[in-house]
Amino acid sequence: MAERSPATRRTLWLVLGLVFAFLYIPIAVLVALSFNEGGLPTAWSGFSLKWYVSLAHNSAILSAALNTLIVAVVSTAIATLLGTLLAIGVEMRRQYGRGLEALIFAPMIIPDIVLAIALLSFFSMLNLTMGLHTIILAHVVFNLAFVCSVVRARLKSFDWSIVEASADLGASALTTFRRVTLPVIAPAVIAGALLAFTLSVDEFIIAFFTAGAGRASTTLPMQIYAMIRFGITPEINALATIVMAVSIAALTLSQRLNRGMIGQ
Amino acid sequence: MAPALVWLTALMVVPCVLVLALAFFRRGIYGGIDYTFTLENFGLVFDPLYAGIFLNSARIAGTATLIAVVIGYAAAYAISAAPRRWQPVFLFFAVLPFWSNYLIRTYAWIVLLNREGLITQLLRWFGYTGEPPSMLYTEGAVIAGLVYNYLPFVILACYAPLSRLNPELAEASRDLGASAATTFRRVILPLTVPGIAAGAVFVFVLSIGNFVTPALLGGGRFQMIGNLVYDQFLTANDWPFGAALAMALIAIMLLVLMAQALAADRATGRTAEARGQADG
Numbered sequence: 048m049a050e051r052s053p054a055t056r057r058t059l060w061l062v063l064g065l066v067f068a069f070l071y072i073p074i075a076v077l078v079a080l081s082f083n084e085g086g087l088p089t090a091w092s093g094f095s096l097k098w099y100v101s102l103a104h105n106s107a108i109l110s111a112a113l114n115t116l117i118v119a120v121v122s123t124a125i126a127t128l129l130g131t132l133l134a135i136g137v138e139m140r141r142q143y144g145r146g147l148e149a150l151i152f153a154p155m156i157i158p159d160i161v162l163a164i165a166l167l168s169f170f171s172m173l174n175l176t177m178g179l180h181t182i183i184l185a186h187v188v189f190n191l192a193f194v195c196s197v198v199r200a201r202l203k204s205f206d207w208s209i210v211e212a213s214a215d216l217g218a219s220a221l222t223t224f225r226r227v228t229l230p231v232i233a234p235a236v237i238a239g240a241l242l243a244f245t246l247s248v249d250e251f252i253i254a255f256f257t258a259g260a261g262r263a264s265t266t267l268p269m270q271i272y273a274m275i276r277f278g279i280t281p282e283i284n285a286l287a288t289i290v291m292a293v294s295i296a297a298l299t300l301s302q303r304l305n306r307g308m309i310g311q
Numbered sequence: 312m313a314p315a316l317v318w319l320t321a322l323m324v325v326p327c328v329l330v331l332a333l334a335f336f337r338r339g340i341y342g343g344i345d346y347t348f349t350l351e352n353f354g355l356v357f358d359p360l361y362a363g364i365f366l367n368s369a370r371i372a373g374t375a376t377l378i379a380v381v382i383g384y385a386a387a388y389a390i391s392a393a394p395r396r397w398q399p400v401f402l403f404f405a406v407l408p409f410w411s412n413y414l415i416r417t418y419a420w421i422v423l424l425n426r427e428g429l430i431t432q433l434l435r436w437f438g439y440t441g442e443p444p445s446m447l448y449t450e451g452a453v454i455a456g457l458v459y460n461y462l463p464f465v466i467l468a469c470y471a472p473l474s475r476l477n478p479e480l481a482e483a484s485r486d487l488g489a490s491a492a493t494t495f496r497r498v499i500l501p502l503t504v505p506g507i508a509a510g511a512v513f514v515f516v517l518s519i520g521n522f523v524t525p526a527l528l529g530g531g532r533f534q535m536i537g538n539l540v541y542d543q544f545l546t547a548n549d550w551p552f553g554a555a556l557a558m559a560l561i562a563i564m565l566l567v568l569m570a571q572a573l574a575a576d577r578a579t580g581r582t583a584e585a586r587g588q589a590d591g
Contacts, residue, residue, distance in 0.1 A: 059389040066386040070408050073419035073459065076429050080422065133315035150319055158520040160537050161557050164544050165326035168333060188322050191315055249412045271414050275527055279421065287418060291411040298410045
């Protein structure tokens with residue numbers, strides 16, 4: 048870039064500083080308060096982990112966390128399997144129509160609330176009892192799309208001739224997949240799975256509509272939503288801090304694997 | 312790939328078509344659906360009461376978009392002007408908050424804006440003694456929440472074209488005697504319009520259909536289309552009308568996306584033309 052005057056440079060740093068303050072102050076306040084003895088934003092009354100301890104004894108939150116984990120693990124497993132196969136199928140053929148492309152991208156673009164009400168109407172029209180299983184069915188829809196797009200990006204630079212070579216050497220399709228294709232795309236598959244897992248853990252609107260009545264299928268975001276509507280309690284600060292730390296860690300890892308992939 | 316396509320068809324295409332169909336039926340007398348064909352749900356969308364909510368949503372989403380674009384563009388510009396090796400780091404930290412749960416990011420604003428929150432504390436500290444200002448449950452709070460949640464995407468969308476900008480263009484403009492402001496307005500800004508448009512569309516589309524932020528930061532006092540759809544499905548039990556509202560929401564989004572595609576086309580057309588002239 049062209050030379051900038053010191054005044055311009057100072058302005059640019061100021062802008063950057065203000066934007067980062069805007070982005071991080073709300074989060075920092077939340078995290079700080081989760082360690083506040085009194086728990087109230089009014090005054091700092093000393094460092095304490097007591098809100099984290101009380102979280103560990105809150106049975107509603109624990110069961111919601113367990114539900115979230117079940118939904119995330121099962122839907123990620125299904126979506127990773129189906130999404131990877133879809134990505135390979137689509138990339139191997141290369142001639143896919145715009146319709147197929149739209150079908151794969153649609154779940155990432157359709158507004159959550161539309162997909163949520165569509166699934167609610169669909170499930171209730173089938174007279175399906177709603178619960179964790181319907182949330183899982185729904186989560187696979189968008190997880191699938193994300194896994195597929197991550198794996199496809201990796202396959203763009205994939206050398207298909209090694210698959211042919213493997214077949215020429217007498218390997219079965221399954222052996223080729225297991226020993227040639229999979230090892231090459233593994234980082235992308237894991238990155239896609241981590242992304243799907245995080246999206247599923249964080250997803251609120253679709254779960255909210257497809258969970259059905261009753262507390263048995265409440266997920267963590269649904270629990271957080273209910274707690275927020277109920278009012279501020281220091282427990283949410285602690286819960287929010289944990290959830291935030293887990294999502295950021297998983298996504299950073301996913302991003303790392305993806306970058307490794309581009310670097311190769 | 313077949314199982315995945317079956318899954319997507321059964322649990323996305325079919326339900327979405329179903330909701331579309333639902334919009335053409337009547338609401339049953341006792342809730343539920345009465346399967347007689349009607350267009351009155353779409354007519355109801357244009358009823359002044361509901362049209363007002365649409366306009367209200369558009370105004371709130373539009374304001375949030377404008378603010379997010381101004382802040383996001385400034386941030387992206389500052390990042391693109393930073394030393395090269397720092398740019399990925401700044402970008403990473405600009406996007407990081409975006410990776411945490413939406414509800415939690417919204418909740419953080421409740422903590423900040425409530426009567427005993429940090430802002431009130433700061434005002435007291437500066438000597439303010441009156442009633443704590445009511446900042447939560449206002450339209451401003453809803454807008455702040457939307458801007459905060461979608462800002463990282465605007466920064467990313469605007470950074471892409473800014474970082475690809477050829478610095479010689481700005482230099483040439485200055486050599487030709489243009490002021491910094493003129494260079495920005497006539498060279499830099501037009502070349503980065505596609506990024507701005509992409510970011511703006513993202514914020515607008517996600518804001519206008521949002522129901523979580525108005526419900527939490529607006530305290531339910533600011534109805535947006537998303538809240539209306541929510542109410543029709545989960546409270547009023549009028550699914551046909553809710554479906555019609557959802558269709559209207561999708562229609563608005565498609566219109567906005569089409570406008571963006573047109574704007575991007577025109578911008579790249581103009582850029583190509585400018586390049587052609589420069590080369591020739």
